[in-house]
Amino acid sequence: MILIIGAGLGGLVTAIALARAGLPVAVFEAAGSLRETGAGLTLGRGAQHVFRDLGLQGDVAARACPAGSLPFLHWRSARLLMGAPDPGDGTPDDGQADIVRHMYRADLQAVLLDHAARLGVAIHTGKRLTGLDQDGDGVTARFGDESIARASLLVGADGVRSAVRAILHPGDAPRFTGHVAYRFLVPRAAAAPFMGLGRSAIFIGPKRTFNRYTMQGGNVVNCAGLAETGEEVPEGWSLPASVAEVAAAFPDWHGDVTGLIGQAQSIIKWGLYDRTPLPRWSQGRVTLLGDAAHAMLPFLGMGAAMAIEDGWALARCLALEPDVGRALDRYEAARRERCETMQAMSRRQGEMTQAMDPDALVPAAVPMANQALMGFDPVAAGV
Structure with missing residues (x-):
């Protein structure tokens, strides 16, 4: 059994990918119910390659809007500084084009919960992680309601204020x-x-x-x-x-x-x-993904996409490599450089677009113009 802490987007994608690979998985969520929270989010191209691979893209695209070329405008005059006007009407497409899309977070959450249910993934709510213990055979998680769960691997997908990360790295607080x-x-x-x-x-x-x-x-x-x-x-x-x-x-x-x-x-x-980058995301039979591993600023709109890409990569590594330690090494080798680069470039994007003089913006120099960064296909790249 693989135990996922956190029923957010990254946790749910990980659970779906594991279940589709035939690996037993259960999700434990601190909240008492799976409430629809959040506003809009940008779905980067890498995330949508993951959805296609997992058979989710049709349902995702049916509730999303093609994002056009993401026009940047001058704060006062609305003069176009980068990109092109977006003439779309918000009508969904079939999801096949390799483009960025916008979506209401609650709609994506609903799609993921539906697919998880179809695959028989158990999602336990009201399970606030308070501790964990490891040995050579597995991990035991302890929860605030005094229940426990035993698994061969525990995945911390519980956000920027991750309880899993706090246990692994005491004193390492979000900044x-x-x-x-x-x-x-x-x-x-x-x-x-x-x-x-x-x-x-x-x-x-x-x-x-x-x-x-x-x-x-x-x-x-x-x-x-x-x-x-x-x-x-x-x-x-x-x-x-x-x-x-x-x-x-x-x-x-x-x-x-x-x-x-x-x-x-x-x-x-x-x-x-x-979050400050960690030297390793994994300790023994415990690992991190998404914001728990590499929370970033939203200036590239790639935080959700990174968690989704992480979940696919972790599941793929576990499916290919039965030894947990080697699978986690493979997962970090596939993901760390990209995620740390995206974290740094998200900050850089904000520095450039929130400069005192937007008229001095050089479109070709901003991270969002980097097609190798923004158009990365994690499925084609493999693990």
């Missing part, structure tokens, strides 16, 4: 990056007057980024304003912010930005944290 994200949704009708520049747009300016795009067939606009701040802000989905606070963070920005902010009904304020 606040000096950025806060304001996230909110606007219905199509209310957003319509502020969408004349296309289905998606990323406004960049001094120490600020405002990203907006449609989801759910064009019926909802996902908005995310990222701002540098000197105030340390907690991470999570429970801290509210007011329209006035967000408006004050984006003063004098283009009317489409301020107009969408004015239409916000419920805003979540989210501190952005990342």
Whole structure:
């Protein structure tokens, strides 16, 4: 049995990939229920190659929107700085094109939960990990409800504040990056007057980024304003912010930005944290993936994709290599360099796009223009 801690996107993809490979797996989630949380997310091309390999892409694409060329616009004038206008209407495609797509996180979660259920994957909720012990034969996990579980391998897919990582590396806390994200949704009708520049747009300016795009067939606009701040802000989905606070963070920005902010009904304020790279993700029969291993800033929109790619690679290594230690060595060899590069380049992307003078942006120099980085196919590369 392989035990996965965390029923987020990375954990669910890992469970599906393991089950499809015929390996027994169970998921243990700290939350008391599998609530639909989150806003929009960008699905990078690598993640969608994984979905195709696992037979998920048709269901994913049916709920996603093709992302176009991700146009970057001047914060005040809306002058096009990079990319091309996105004329899409939010209508899903068949998922076959090798392009970036946008999707509501809750919709992706629903697709993954459905496929996990079809494969018979057990998902246990209300299981907060409090400790673990290893020996030569396996791992014993202990939970807050005084239950235990025994497995040949334990996978920490439990996010930036990973309980698994905290046990493996005491005192290694997430670090606040000096950025806060304001996230909110606007219905199509209310957003319509502020969408004349296309289905998606990323406004960049001094120490600020405002990203907006449609989801759910064009019926909802996902908005995310990222701002540098000197105030340390907690991470999570429970801290509210007011329209006035967000408006004050984006003063004098283009009317489409301020107009969408004015239409916000419920805003979540989210501190952005990342992780110092570890010398190894694995200890014995325990390993990490996704944000638990390499949390990164969102400027490349690749955090979810990295967790999805990790899950596929780990499952593939375990299917190919019956010895757990050798399988984990193979997994890290396949993933560490890419993930650490993406972590560094996500930070670099933010530094470049939030420069004081966006007119000085050199499109060819930004990490997002690197096709080898952004267009990587983990399935074709193999493990």
